[in-house]
Amino acid sequence: MFKELDPILHSQLRLAVMSLLIAVKEAEFTYIREKTNATAGNLSVQVQKLKEAGYIEVTKQFKDNYPQTTCKITAQGIEAFEAYVKALQQYLQAGQG
């Protein structure tokens, strides 16, 4: 039986953010924006959704007098991401079989 794909992760920008955050310990908002080529507004909305789902932690602070937003994947986020990848692989294997 197939697991349903997590709707939070099954969207292009949110998945890109999660894939990026799984590969690092933490990343600044500006770095995520650069790597995803997203607009600041759209990225903010998606980051907020991931935060509300408990998949990422967002820390806001000041660095050299400029506001700095840092994102970090949570244990719950790692679990959800792994489950999502497993489910994707199941779908693809079923498609090939």
Place this chain on the structure above:
Amino acid sequence: MLEEKQLTEKESLALIASMINKVKNSCIDSGIGPLFWGVMITICSLITFAESNFHFKLGFDIWILSLIALLPQIFFTWRAKKEKVFIAHDETMMNYVWGTFTVCVFMLSFYNSKTETSNSIALYMMVFGIPTFITGGIRNFKPMILGGLVCWICSIASYYVSFANGMLLMALSAVAAWLIPGIILRRRYLKMKHV
């Protein structure tokens, strides 16, 4: 530009792979640290070899340069930290490994100044090999794994040669452990920066 659209399973996996690759490319070391220390230790070792082999004195201990070199190293580290926009998973571990190495080199220098033994160069090379080998292993960077091994082989070999030749072995260790890996890393970094 990425929008909030639904993906097929294949597209999702491709996106995950592409984002992880983007991060991997950002994680490439600039190579400045190993390059700088590779040049520094090689020069100091070769000058000490020349002093010992050709019987002349510079008038000051050339190894003081390595202490002075800590200043630009601190500057590079500070600048890199300031410009950093993400923290890699292995970064804390690497800081501890190279921090331990620095402390050990200082302790060795301290003991060396108290006991005046020429065998200490073997110990230096043994210590040089440890963080180099660990870094190479963790980052899957073969030149540093080989560099670490060269340091350990040179460390053993230095017991069987004169002090002057031991210094040549130390220069060889620095070239293998840091200078060559540093050049490779720098070239990779500059290539990635231009892509």
